[in-house]
Amino acid sequence: MGTRVPDRRGELLESRIVTNAQTPRHIVWDWNGTLLDDNDAVVAAVNAVCTAFDRDHIDLDEWRSMFSRPLLQCYERLLRRSLSAEDWARIDVLYHEAYRNLLHTCGLATGVPDVLRDWVAAGRSQSLLSMWFHDELVPLVTELGLHELFDRIDGLRDDVGGGSKAEHLVRHLEAQQLDARDVVLIGDVLDDAHAAEQAGTRCVLLTTGVMSRSALxxxxxxxxxxxxxxxxxxxDDLAA
Known part of the structure; x- marks a missing residue:
């Protein structure tokens, strides 16, 4: 259970509107790189991994050029080597320790929380689905004063991250008894797009995270x- 709180690739947006009679009334928000502006912390954490594996440091543009899921293969490209289960466990610890140490430096994205409040004030609903760890996500969202704006908050409940978001989105919608046709997922990586396709929701992608516009x-x-x-x-969709 989550926390309760007070193949159509390549089609154009216009064709999506025409072929779907329902318009989105519920947003499922991504967290990292979407609502939370954490790019500097992410790159610093990736570079902590690079240091441990004797790889030169990278910048945001280089990370954007290679970021993909599953993350294991992404890090194999980054580090230019095959990674064992032990390597992956070490990377997970290195990355998350460095990221947590910088999390306090991260702010909210432009427009947040005003746009979230406006969406709710218009009589619509929204929820939060993140691949960040659930037990850390909920306190952070609460500390930032956003928890009351979401009908539901779901984070990752596995010990190690890096997998696909698709199955998590399906469960997230089922838990709220939402019709996928009423939903749009807003995120910053292609995994969000893949999850939306699998679940049957709309999707809008932001260039504010760790993937390039051309990839998105x-x-x-x-x-x-x-x-x-x-x-x-x-x-515009709702007015169409």
């Missing part, structure tokens, strides 16, 4: 540069 555009979903722009896409 291959999904066929709308790609925008900010959360206010994402909400504008949905407002």
């Amino acid at each position: 555009e291959r999904s066929g979903f709308p790609v925008v540069d900010s959360i206010p722009e994402a909400l504008a896409v949905l407002d």
Whole structure:
């Protein structure tokens, strides 16, 4: 259970609107790189891994050029070597320790929390689905004063991350008894697009995270540069 709180790739947005009679009334938000502006912490944590494996440090553009899921294969490309189970466990510890040490430096994305409040005030609903660890996600969202804006918050309950978001999204929707046709997922990586396709929801992708615009555009979903722009896409959809 989550925390309760007070193949159509390549199609254009216009064709999605025409072929789907229902318009999105519920947003499932991603967290890292979407609502939370954590790119600097992410790159620093990746570079902690690079240091441990004798690899030169990288910048955000280079990380964006190689980021993908599953993360194990992504790190194999980064480190230019095959990784054993022991290596992967070590990387998981190194990354998350470095990231946690910098988490206090991360702020909210442009437009947050105002756009979240406006969406709720308009009589719509929203929830949060993250691949960050659930037991850490909920206190952080609460500390930032956002928890009351979400109908449900779900984070990762596994000990080690890096897998696909698709099955988590399906369970997230089922737990809220949501019709996928009423839902749009807003995220920052192709895994969000893949999850939306698998679950049957819409998707809007942001360039604010760890993937390049060109990579995101291959999904066929709308790609925008900010959360206010994402909400504008949905407002246009609702007005259509």
